[in-house]
Amino acid sequence: MKKWYKRYITWFCMALCILALVGCSAKEEQVSALSKEENENTATLAFSWSPSGLDPHSADSWEIMRSGAAETLIKLSKELVPEPWLAKSWEQVDETTWLFELQENVKFHNGKAMDATAVKDSLQRAIDNHQGTKDLLKIKTIEAVSKTQLKIQTTEVNAALISNLADPGTIIMDVDSLDSEDSYPAFTGAFVVKQFNQDESLIVQRYEDYWGDKAKLDEVTIKYISDANTRLMALQSGDVDGATDISVEYIEVLGKNEQLEVLTAQSLRTHLVMYNMDSPLFKQLAVRKVVDSLIPRQEMMDSVLMGQGTVAVGPFSSILQFGQLDQMEENQSVDGLMEQDGWSKNRDGLWEKDGKVFEATFLTFPQRPELTVLAEVIQSKLLEQGMKVNIRQVENIDETLVNEEWDLAMYSMLTAHTGSPHFFLETFYKTDSASNMNHFASRTVDAMIDEMHGTTDPEKSTELAIEIQEEIAEEVPHSYIVHPNTVFAVNKDLQGFEALPIEYYYNHANIDKE
Template sequence: MILRPPPSRSRSARRLGAAGVAGASAVLLTGCFSADPGAAGGDGGTGGRIEVAMLQPPRSGLSPLSDDAFKLSRWSTAETLVRLDEAGEAQPQLATDWQQLDGTTWSFTIRDGVTFHDGTALTADNAAAALQHAANASPAPRILDGVQMEVDAEGDTVRVTTAETDPLVPQRLSSPQLAILAPAAYEGTAVDPVGHGTGPFELTGVDGTSGATLDRYEDHWNGPAAAAGIDVSFVPDGTARAAALRTGEADVVEAVPVGQAARIEQDLLQEVPMPRTNTVYLNTEQGPFADPAIRAAAREALDPGAVVEGVYEGRADEAAGLLGPAIPYAAAGRDAGAYRTALADRAQPEDPQGRKITIGTFTDRAELPEVAVQLQQQLEAAGFEVDLDVREYQYIEADALEGEFDAFILSRATVLDSGDPVAYLVSDFGCEGSFNLSQFCSEAVDAALDRAEKATPGEERRAAIMEAEAAILAEDAAIPLLHERVIQGEQSGVAGAARDPRERELVTAETTVAE
């Protein structure tokens, strides 16, 4: 990749660098998504630049084939054929419409009048080439893990063919890792996003792991953005990010630490529910929790509300199921009669009578060791004898996957890149699941997961997902504790910043900051 140094940074960006050095020595899910990309563009105003402090620097040179793609998406510089709405349904972006031609073939019509930031016109040919480049990459983008995909152009359409029937092809194409960049981006050994996107902001410079500069792209297909540009600083230190918000050095701040929140004016903090659940996985294959009645005893003993208040200072949501408020249909799905009937058949708890259990967790997420201590106290009060095993994740993952613990506490993303929770449910609770910490296998659950995998996106799939959740909880394979929130900082003059639980959007065409 060719990295061009950014132009002279504004006052706030320069101060953020100092804040980073010094640091080293509740609005919920509303307005996250535009109703229609055709109404998303700004009016081409003369708004000022937006200063953004981000949590992590690039890890792969801002390659769109890596997790760095989510930065390009959050800066509105790289766009995909499809975007997702709040419910996870596919909506037009660089493709205006699509249809499924047969069980494995989809056709996407490319939007007319789109240009890349280097002036090249978007065509079906270069869109297909970009997608095929991603499909051929090694390692493959995470969204294509296990998916064989061939892409070609036909007239003004892109044709996508998969080896197996996949009802989520449009949702997959919404992943930031499948952004469409100009042909010149693919000429070197690495994919170069600088000056090669189609979004309302052009990435004009990257300063290593320090920052990035983006300028308004005046010829965006939906009209110019409201702000003149974005100045990004990468500030891994949480104290420094909080200080940048508190002192006004940054307009928008990613991931303000819970421990810093009390020191900041509360009207500058926006709490966004995340599709991430803290869950206790119970070993259903061996040990005390192989007995459904003892699993039920653990479920009855745990008090998630105390964990939310004691560890997360109230900045999390007590879990009603595996899927939290970031999944907008989950709560309503639990009102269905079939869901309630499934849970009514749960095993009844028995006295654990001093049974000894070992709970594992890891230190990489700062809250989890404290969560483990609280759960230890709650379970011991109910009659269990509890030992804790807490290590760094890299040293404990293999043991957890092998079923070496009676229980394991994990903070788990429940919606992966397709915006759909089925992959998570299959991975964690399917008999052949690749991340089955509970060593769990149930014919009834596998049947429910199979129905969910095959269901058409929309109401049918949502109902099948909730049916699968109920089947899993009915057997107490896992005890969901809480759903995390991320705290996003915004200065009082900021308007239109996205509060996106999937962390795909942040600064959009509508975002402005008062001068």
């Protein structure tokens, strides 16, 4: 009995010792993990737009580029000058042939080497999968001349090819990586995708085998927050270190916070009203002219945007040579134009035709909250003149424009994101363009755009771009309102995060956190 008792006591003491050792080990591991987490240099950013997926050759290419995970052959400088990126250099062999020398020692995120064949496959997929990219590049053939040399032949003279290769739709990737269900697409950027949660977040981490200067941050979490107020509160609470697309009404509030800094830049973006040319209300030019004439641009610039931007005369900012247009004035009165189209005022002071009151659906979206405010101002001005407009906010403006009925829509576009006028004029105004969402059609404009694409002389190209805009302005398919400034805000501990005219180099290797 005593022997059994002594043995029991011995076992019990040994068990206590083992538990104590396990407990100490667990605590040490926990402290070690905590220490490692604290030592990691990480940042969290809030973006307003969420991609539906990570396929770069889709409408989500901009958001993928903004993550810092992907790259193109060409990059644009702050001055919109094409610079080498994955392409080390290039030369024009003849009018339609270009030879590119690629960077050496570039690895995709899955470890495979990037060579000319891989770049060829990626570009071919880009033009096969997206009509807009195909229209931009006008590529006839792509040939891998050697491991580091790529030859591109275009279907016609394409003077803007080099700058257009900076478009996010031309992101270079290992196309075979899309076949894997166990991993994300393999790009070449300073950051590699760690985790993607649709509509919520994208987590990227430093790519240790990056061919250029390695990222200073170990990891960046990008939170997708479409609501402007929520982005602001996340910034103020410290949940995020930086936020894009800050409403101008918050600039003064943020300026009073000693830990936060507001970043602004003159952008190449244009806020505009889009008219549905197939809508019974806006098929006629006269009605489009009426709405255009009633938009109080300077008033909205001063009151809604609080001076953060410039009034728009055309689609391009006047800081660009091809954006220097003269203001066109409408000489006819509102009444004269409406009566010209068969409208008459009823007893309630509303315009009426064929027994139906003028009543339009006006789309807007939450990601750029100032657009809804601008829409409300326009709504009020039109009602004063007897035109009823019902504002409808939608989450995905592009899908709604394509798939549903509408009359008017607020829209916002980075109109010169490749540093040239070609992209916007081609995608928005060519009759057969998939991005021509308001169904504008003009053989004259189509021919002028084709001529501009074949013009290599910069001065002549600028002249043609201005003439095209003047021709388009006669038909008023859009009303250009303002060129807003880009407004971001950051915690002062975050270094290197910038507001730039170009809006897709958000996260990059040189961002750091103190």
